[in-house]
């Protein structure tokens with residue numbers, strides 16, 4: 001699919017949460033949950049947003065929809081500047097932007113029937129009423145693989161996977177063009193995860209939907225994403241088409257995440273890259289490259305703690321934030337002046353190679 005104009009354009013998005021202390025609630029600091037994030041999503045495309053828990057993925061997804069109010073930055077949807085819209089216009093645009101939540105157990109009102117949950121959006125946006133709305137609800141339930149007669153039942157009667165289907169039907173009811181899928185399968189059994197991912201893919205194909213698909217590990221996104229953005233401590237640290245990201249993971253953090261993904265070829269033996277220490281607090285992020293206390297790159301040095309790595313285009317369409325991975329616009333002279341001792345050198349540990357290097361030489365044993 002070709003993408004001319006992005007549907008969604010996000011620029012320098014930040015969301016800081018104030019830390020309040022004491023009985024008077026004095027503000028003693030800020031949690032930098034999202035710290036200068038930029039990306040586009042084209043119509044019909046899936047951009048995956050991946051990173052460890054707490055790195056700011058959900059806050060990004062919610063800030064894009066203005067479910068949390070961004071601290072700064074801009075969000076354009078079909079050319080509308082979302083952050084400048086008043087309540088009425090925001091509601092009009094919001095119909096086209098929906099969200100499917102991570103937890104299918106808490107995201108559905110237990111006192112509402114499945115039918116009432118799916119019907120709510122139709123009523124709010126005046127899309128259908130009466131028997132037309134009933135028919136639409138039945139059709140939506142069928143579309144997500146549920147029986148239409150389930151409309152009269154309540155959420156507690158359903159499994160996690162079925163509830164997630166209800167959540168998807170609710171999002172679809174208002175005919176959106178874009179859905180934030182916030183870890184939609186993370187709470188589900190592994191056997192059910194693939195079914196829900198397949199459903200999302202079928203719906204995307206049939207309806208031309210665009211997704212911001214949030215996940216904490218890369219294995220879930222390999223088959224659904226067109227492009228992947230990797231987040232660490234509120235920043236996007238790598239951003240590339242899915243094949244490029246899996247074949248040439250460039251930011252050392254991505255390499256570590258990828259080393260945890262099971263290799264598709266069972267003959268490929270890999271050591272998992274274990275990251276040193278815990279994720280630092282986003283209230284007090286490390287200086288320079290926020291990943292430097294945990295980084296395994298052999299050229300990591302004092303320059304990494306001093307220089308904020310720009311998100312650079314390392315290969316066409318492949319962006320990464322690392323001053324040690326060549327090419328880089330941060331010159332060796334500048335790095336030396338900041339205390340650097342190791343010149344940049346391109347490095348991919350074997351453990352991060354997701355695809356076997358020698359597939360072209362392997363014998364076609366099964367043919």
Ligand SMILES: Nc1ncnc2c1ncn2[C@@H]1O[C@H](COP(=O)(O)OP(=O)(O)O)[C@@H](O)[C@H]1O
Pocket residue numbers: 017031032033051052053054055056057058059060282
């Ligand atoms: N409402 C909130 N108030 C204060 N801090 C928050 C709030 N929501 C999220 N955070 C903090 O922001 C950071 C990012 O959280 P989140 O976006 O939920 O991460 P993720 O979805 O990647 O797990 C975390 O440190 C989290 O504790």
Ligand code: SF4
Pocket residue numbers: 251252253289290291292293295296297299300301304309321322323324325
């Ligand atoms: S800039 Fe330095 S610390 Fe950051 S990822 Fe690159 S090598 Fe590691």
Ligand SMILES: [Mg+2]
Pocket residue numbers: 057058059183
């Ligand atoms: Mg989250």
